[in-house]
Amino acid sequence: MSIKNNKKTYLKTGMKIGAFATAISAVTKLPMNKVSRSMGLGLVAAFGAATLISAPAHAISxxxxxxxxxxxxxxxxxxxxxxxxxxxxxxxxxxxxxxxxxxxxxxxxxxxxxxxxxxxxxxxxxxxxxxxxxxxxxxxxxxxxxxxxxxxxxxxxxxxxxxxxxxxxxxxxxxxxxxxxxxxxx
Missing domain, CATH: 3.10.450.50 (Nuclear Transport Factor 2; Chain: A,)
Structure with missing residues (x-):
């Protein structure tokens, strides 16, 4: 992988992490009861984890x-x-x-x-x-x-x-x- 591609990958990952952190922050500040807030955090965490786990690079055959x-x-x-x-x-x-x-x-x-x-x-x-x-x-x-x-x-x-x-x-x-x-x- 070239340096240019590595930079792109790191930038994309950084942007995903930033969006994930913003979403968690937003959910924790919403006026909700503890159960709703926990469910919201759980959904954000699940979505964030799915987003952050990148599919492996396509293996060439x-x-x-x-x-x-x-x-x-x-x-x-x-x-x-x-x-x-x-x-x-x-x-x-x-x-x-x-x-x-x-x-x-x-x-x-x-x-x-x-x-x-x-x-x-x-x-x-x-x-x-x-x-x-x-x-x-x-x-x-x-x-x-x-x-x-x-x-x-x-x-x-x-x-x-x-x-x-x-x-x-x-x-x-x-x-x-x-x-x-x-x-x-x-």
Missing amino acids: ESSVQAYAAAMNQAANSQNIGQISRLISDEVIVSLTRNGKTANLDKNGYLQLLQTSWSKSDNYRYDIRISDVVITGNQARAQVVTTETWTENGKPVKLITTSRATLSESGSNAVLLRSVSQVTIN
Whole structure:
């Protein structure tokens, strides 16, 4: 979980605790008999406990990772930038290395790179293979190999990217969180 997500979690929890404390304070100040006040406090406490107990982070599964691969394959082959955007975390960091030079891209940079590449190519095809999936809590680390082929200026181009990727569960879908990639162009 990123620092940004931790801050959000702590802020939300703090707000819940504050609301809970305010509700208890309000109930104790109401003009009621002891039984009503106790029942009111009991209801507030039950509601507060239910609110404060957060559901555990969605555990990611291997089937979620494979569904991610299928969705990414379909989105890339149809050049659907909106769908690809939904498959990538807003906090993503993609590190691409080619010929000893490394570029670190955020979500917007990665999406712009894809769109620029697509605009310069014909007959674009994308294939993704995921293996060696290791799941820890709500994250999965996997070996990812993508093969992209297209025609540029009448010449066939083949780009193979080997990555170590981290995916996390977002709602009911897996999204790319981190990727460290080695790029080879044939």
